[in-house]
Amino acid sequence: MPDRNEPIPDDHDPLRNINPTDSDHLDYVGQQGLAVEQETLIEPDPAKREQARSLWGDAWRDLRRRPIFLVSTVLIVLLILIAIFPGLFTGTDPRASDLINNYLRRPDWTDFFGGGWFGYDGQGRSIYARVIYGARASITVGICVTLAVTLLGGMAGMAAGFFGGWSDAVISRITDIFFGIPLLLGALVLLNAFSVRTVWSVVIALAFLGWTQLARVMRGSVITVKQSDYVVAGRALGAGTSRLMFRHILPNAIAPVIVVATIALGGYITAEATLSFLGIGLQDPTISWGVDISSAQKVIRQAPFVLFFPAAALSITVLAFIMMGDAVRDALDPKLR
Amino acid sequence: MGHYVLRRVLQMIPVFFGATLLIFLMVYSLPGDPIAAMFGDKAADPATVAHLKHQYYLDQPLWKQYLHYMNNIFHLDFGTSFTGRPVSEIMKDAFPVTIRLALVAFFFEIVIGLPLGLIAGLKRGSIADTLVLLVTLVVISIPVFVLGYIAQTVFAINLGWVTATVQDSRDISQLILPGLVLASLSLAYVARLTRTSIGENLRADYMRTAVAKGLPRRTVVGRHLLRNSLIPVVTFLGTDLGALMGGAIVTEGIFNIAGIGNVLYKAINQKEGPTVVGIVTVLVIVYLVASLVVDLLYAVLDPRIRYA
Numbered sequence: 001m002p003d004r005n006e007p008i009p010d011d012h013d014p015l016r017n018i019n020p021t022d023s024d025h026l027d028y029v030g031q032q033g034l035a036v037e038q039e040t041l042i043e044p045d046p047a048k049r050e051q052a053r054s055l056w057g058d059a060w061r062d063l064r065r066r067p068i069f070l071v072s073t074v075l076i077v078l079l080i081l082i083a084i085f086p087g088l089f090t091g092t093d094p095r096a097s098d099l100i101n102n103y104l105r106r107p108d109w110t111d112f113f114g115g116g117w118f119g120y121d122g123q124g125r126s127i128y129a130r131v132i133y134g135a136r137a138s139i140t141v142g143i144c145v146t147l148a149v150t151l152l153g154g155m156a157g158m159a160a161g162f163f164g165g166w167s168d169a170v171i172s173r174i175t176d177i178f179f180g181i182p183l184l185l186g187a188l189v190l191l192n193a194f195s196v197r198t199v200w201s202v203v204i205a206l207a208f209l210g211w212t213q214l215a216r217v218m219r220g221s222v223i224t225v226k227q228s229d230y231v232v233a234g235r236a237l238g239a240g241t242s243r244l245m246f247r248h249i250l251p252n253a254i255a256p257v258i259v260v261a262t263i264a265l266g267g268y269i270t271a272e273a274t275l276s277f278l279g280i281g282l283q284d285p286t287i288s289w290g291v292d293i294s295s296a297q298k299v300i301r302q303a304p305f306v307l308f309f310p311a312a313a314l315s316i317t318v319l320a321f322i323m324m325g326d327a328v329r330d331a332l333d334p335k336l337r
Numbered sequence: 338m339g340h341y342v343l344r345r346v347l348q349m350i351p352v353f354f355g356a357t358l359l360i361f362l363m364v365y366s367l368p369g370d371p372i373a374a375m376f377g378d379k380a381a382d383p384a385t386v387a388h389l390k391h392q393y394y395l396d397q398p399l400w401k402q403y404l405h406y407m408n409n410i411f412h413l414d415f416g417t418s419f420t421g422r423p424v425s426e427i428m429k430d431a432f433p434v435t436i437r438l439a440l441v442a443f444f445f446e447i448v449i450g451l452p453l454g455l456i457a458g459l460k461r462g463s464i465a466d467t468l469v470l471l472v473t474l475v476v477i478s479i480p481v482f483v484l485g486y487i488a489q490t491v492f493a494i495n496l497g498w499v500t501a502t503v504q505d506s507r508d509i510s511q512l513i514l515p516g517l518v519l520a521s522l523s524l525a526y527v528a529r530l531t532r533t534s535i536g537e538n539l540r541a542d543y544m545r546t547a548v549a550k551g552l553p554r555r556t557v558v559g560r561h562l563l564r565n566s567l568i569p570v571v572t573f574l575g576t577d578l579g580a581l582m583g584g585a586i587v588t589e590g591i592f593n594i595a596g597i598g599n600v601l602y603k604a605i606n607q608k609e610g611p612t613v614v615g616i617v618t619v620l621v622i623v624y625l626v627a628s629l630v631v632d633l634l635y636a637v638l639d640p641r642i643r644y645a
Contacts, residue, residue, distance in 0.1 A: 173348070177355035180621045182580060188605050189363045189613060270480045274587060277482050278602065293483060300490060311483040319478035326474075 055255065059331040069327035075320035083139040086132045094129040094287055118309045121296065127306065131313045134289040137282055138317055140199050141206070142269040148207035149214055149268075150261045156211065157218025157257075162226065162245055172219070179212040183271060191280045202272050202281055210268065217260050221253040228252070255332045262325035266318040273314050289314040345632060349625050354407075356621045357614070361403050364610045365395075406614065415615035418604075424615040427600060432619070434506040435596035438589070439581040441509065441516030442523070446574065450524040454531025454570075455563070461536055469532065473525035481584070485518045485591040502593035515592040519585060523577050530573055534566040541565070568638050575631030579624035 063069045082089055098120075118127035160171035183206070190205040191197055225231065226249060234248045275281030276290030283291070289310040296307035390396045397405070409416060415424035457469035476484070492514055493501035503511045538544065539562065547557045586598035593599075597616055604612035 173351050173355070176348075176352040177359060180352060180356040180624050181360060181617070182584070182620065182624075184584065184586065185601070185617060185620070186360070186363070188586075188602070189360065189617075192605050192608070193363075266478070273480055274482060277480075278586070278590070280605070293486075297486070300486065301494065304490065307483075307486060311479070311486075315475075315479045315483065318480070319474065322474065322477055 055252075055332065059328070062331040063327060066327050066331070068323050069331075072320045072323035072327065075316065076324060079135055079139055079317055079320065082132055083136040086136065090126075090129045090132045092126045092129040094125060094133040095285070096125065096129075098124045119303070119305050121292065121299075121306050127292075127309050130287055130292055131289070131309050133287045134292060134310060134313065135317070137199055137286055137288045138269045138272060138314065141202055141272040142265045142317075142321065144199075144203045145206045145210060145268040146261050146265045148203065149211045149264070150257065152207065153211035153214030153216075154218050154254075154257060157215040157220075158222055158245060158250070158253075160215070161219040161222025161253075162241075162249065164223075168219075171215070175212045175215045175219075178209060179216075181209060183209050184274060187271065187275055188278065188280050191275060197281065197283055199282065199286060202275065206268055206271055210264070213264065214257055214260060218253065218257050221256050222249055225249050225253045259325060259329040259332055262328055263322055264325075266321035266325070269314070269318050269321070342629075342633065345629055349629065353621065353625060357407070357410075357618050358403060360617045360621070361406065361614055362399070364613050365402060366399055410618065415618070416611040418612045419607075419609055424611050427612060428597070428616060428619060431595060431597045431600045434594060435582055435585050435589070435598060437506060437509070438512055438516055438519060438585060438594060438596060439578065441512045442520035442581050443574070443578060445517055445520040446524045446527050446577070449520075450527030451531055451570070453528040455535060455558075457528065458532040458535025458539070458566070459558070466532070469528055473528050476521050476525040481518060481522060482587045482591065484521055485515075485588060488514055488518050489591060506594055506596070512594075515588050515594060518591070519581060519588040522584075523573075523581070526573060526577075527570060530570050531566065534569050535562060538562055538566045564638060568635065571634055571638060572631055575627045575634070576624070578627050579620065582620055582623060 118131065121127050121130065156171050156175065160168045160175075186209040187202075187205045190208065191201060194201045231244060231248050234244055239248070272281055273288070273290035273293070276283075276288045277294045279294065281290055282288040292310040293307055293314070296310070299306050387396070395402070406416065413425065415428065418424050418427060453469050453473075457466040460466055479487075489501055492498050499514050500511065503515060505511060543561060543565075544557070547561045552561075582597060584598075585594075585596055586602050588594070589596045589598040590602060597620075601613065601616050603609075604616070
């Protein structure tokens with residue numbers, strides 16, 4: 001066995017030993033030529049070509065293999081279906097109050113998908129129907145606030161990060177101001193001014209106060225991307241501000257924003273439920289899990305299930321979005337691989 | 338360092354004025370007449386209304402009201418609530434209660450959250466790691482008010498270990514359950530943040546060096562790994578102290594604790610402008626000071642950061 005410290009002879013390396021008369025070398029060139037030929041043969045078939053995957057392609061391949069992502073996707077699709085077509089999932093009117101069916105009757109497990117499946121609440125309304133119809137408010141608030149916040153925060157962060165200097169100073173200070181007001185407190189004060197509160201007033205209040213987190217993430221991300229060579233090259237080649245912003249920087253800076261936004265979505269659903277629970281969020285006739293949980297307090301000792309079902313629905317919804325955000329983050333963040 | 342502190346303090350000034358102005362506008366320029374609300378359903382005597390409006394400075398334009406309010410604040414006068422009690426007196430009663438509760442919660446965050454994250458981060462992929470991830474995920478998903486009810490029902494009503502509501506907030510043992518409930522969400526975040534941070538730093542070059550040169554495990558983990566991994570956790574904990582006080586609304590409501598959250602909630606419902614603005618102003622100050630302290634702590638934890 002040769003000593004491992006012995007230097008490897010030079011002639012083992014074909015590239016270092018190029019000699020036109022050497023047959024080895026000819027062989028080498030021949031092999032390379034063959035390889036090139038094979039490559040040109042393979043290239044017309046795009047399905048077999050090994051593509052350089054983008055960050056998104058990479059993330060997508062990674063995501064498809066994650067059970068957590070698949071579970072949360074199925075849950076979210078189901079929840080969205082329930083939110084759009086609640087009538088498909090229950091035939092019972094969630095507002096029908098029948099005092100013969102009250103909370104003292106236990107949930108009837110044999111009544112599959114029927115009015116009494118989860119039992120009845122303090123006013124004799126079907127808990128199952130209310131859980132189904134309550135999904136719409138939560139999902140709408142979650143998705144709309146997230147969209148609004150991503151748009152608002154994204155624009156503010158992009159402007160601050162891209163222009164820098166004075167605009168950065170001003171935007172960052174405004175962000176700090178809004179960041180200094182706790183979301184829940186601010187929303188309580190704002191919503192208290194609405195005499196009639198719908199889903200939209202809750203969306204406005206949460207979006208108005210919630211955009212700062214994403215603005216900060218976007219700003220940091222834009223500042224990092226702005227310094228990369230392709231942006232400098234784009235600028236040198238005469239690309240305009242909007243082209244630089246939206247073609248070069250945005251696609252490369254948006255990943256952390258999407259991650260934070262997905263995880264925050266669950267938080268907005270919780271915020272809506274908390275506000276409704278405190279009596280300053282949604283109100284009748286909107287059906288909301290938060291309101292139902294709040295009214296379940298009165299009967300919690302005799303009938304804990306009145307609280308349990310809306311609370312479970314709320315938790316599962318939040319869980320689904322947080323799991324989705326977690327999976328997306330793991331897929332997009334190469335540091336964690 | 339001195340320059341940095343000065344710059345940060347100067348930056349805090351516009352933020353402080355902006356945040357108080359924002360909350361002032363939200364409270365006073367939005368619809369709803371607090372003076373009319375004082376009379377309930379009864380018709381108000383116009384002369385009394387005018388007198389009250391003058392007394393509370395509500396007959397002035399909004400910007401004058403704000404300047405007047407700010408001027409008073411610098412004399413440590415937070416105004417008078419519509420019930421006639423000085424707001425500073427109301428806060429003097431309520432703030433210590435909330436501070437105690439927040440400190441109990443903060444204690445749990447560090448004592449439970451950090452070790453959980455450390456164990457999970459050091460043994461990635463182990464059963465302990467999976468368990469920590471699973472439990473924290475569940476805790477994050479269950480809203481605090483649901484968790485509060487479950488805790489209250491189980492520990493106070495079914496098991497009878499504690500009283501359902503807090504009778505005396507000076508008794509720390511009564512604050513354990515509400516403190517845990519208040520801490521739950523942040524605790525889960527602290528654990529996950531620590532885990533992620535540890536996982537990232539475990540692969541750092543300095544860790545390999547520290548292990549390779551034969552340092553004892555305690556030194557490697559305690560001095561090298563933990564100190565570097567704690568930076569994002571400290572940021573979170575710092576800003577969370579302010580959030581804990583604001584977030585106490587729900588917990589204080591469930592456990593009937595006469596803290597700042599409870600007072601604030603009632604004040605918002607009754608359109609008690611002066612009380613709301615006063616309390617939120619103090620909360621904003623707490624938040625600003627906390628984030629300044631966090632920034633300064635960076636230098637202690639991470640010598641790579643130097644303030645020009």
